[in-house]
Amino acid sequence: MNERELHSKAALVVIDVQKGFDEKEFWGPRDNPDAEENIAALIDAWQATGRPVVFVRHDSLKPGSPLRPGQEGNDLKDFVEERRGKGEGAELFVTKTVNSAFYGTPDLREWFEAEGIHQFVVTGIQTNMCAETTARMGGNLGYEVLFALDATHTFDLTGPYGWRLTAEELARATAVTLQGGGFAEVVTTAELVAAAQR
Template sequence: MSKPWSEVDLDGSALVVVDAQAGFDDPWWGTRNNPDCDRHIAALVTEWARTGRPLVYVRHDSDSPDSPLHPSRPGNELKPYLEPEPDLLVTKQVNSAFHGTPDLHAWLQLNAIQGLVVCGITTNHCCETTARVGGNLGYQVLFALDATHTFDRTGPDDRSLTADQLATATAVNLHGEFAHVTSTAELLAESRRGTGPRTGA
């Protein structure tokens, strides 16, 4: 279970920016939600850099030659707003940022970091998976839902869900068990007050 907000220390939390890569702007992925996602990620990155808090970027190096995220393609590059130098760059080929190189869990432990703020792309795949694994490993996870986006998906029975529906499902799946689901505005407000989020905020 995630801790109440009154017990979360933003100063001891790393911002983990998952797969904010140019390739996700490719029409190949289909219809997306949340056009404000990039602006919100950029705001969180700027705030973490300003305050000197730990900053982690994660890059997905797809092993599929057809993917816009394949290392041979320009879409593999991180988005331009990830200009501040990260404390750690993790590369991966699976969903979880904890299953990449270098070892994110080992680095967090070495630096005595107990909290994570997760944002990035996509909401219900790599961001949700990273939050789940982080929660299972004992980290206090804040999930910045509006600093993520995803795409419409069709299941094996040909039933389709919109990107907004999938994002809502992620929020329901995570909140109160793997993470505390929050917003960019709330995180920025609490950061500028110099405190962690508060219960009931």
């Protein structure tokens, strides 16, 4: 990233960093054990420089999901919850029941427009689900989207015909799809923190 690429009003969108994703028996093997540390570093960098931060929570409608409202798993992880309200910049809390943060409450796009935000960074859980969907939709809506791949994680997944991909393979596929397809630029936490501090 060069010095021009991170706007002073670039928003950090922290997607679904919830306690329910720690339930290994439900989700299975995950990738990127450094994700939480990198997410925290990004929130700290954004708050220290007065940039806007959006915290997103998934309120699952699926029976048995650890992310259902009323379950402890619905809560944001402690390291995220304790950072809410600590920055000098604008802050928004969005809840959603589908993959894209643009289909949550309150309306993310309306807030971006009101705040004059045209660029945002995606971080959170899961890489190939809500994070990727939000990035794709942001790209479709004309935003400049930066995807902090090493500040996301996901889980192994089985699809049709018994095909199974590891979390690492899914994360790589997300990165290739987002950047190769022109939806977003894939970047690292270190690049973003350095750009924020310039």
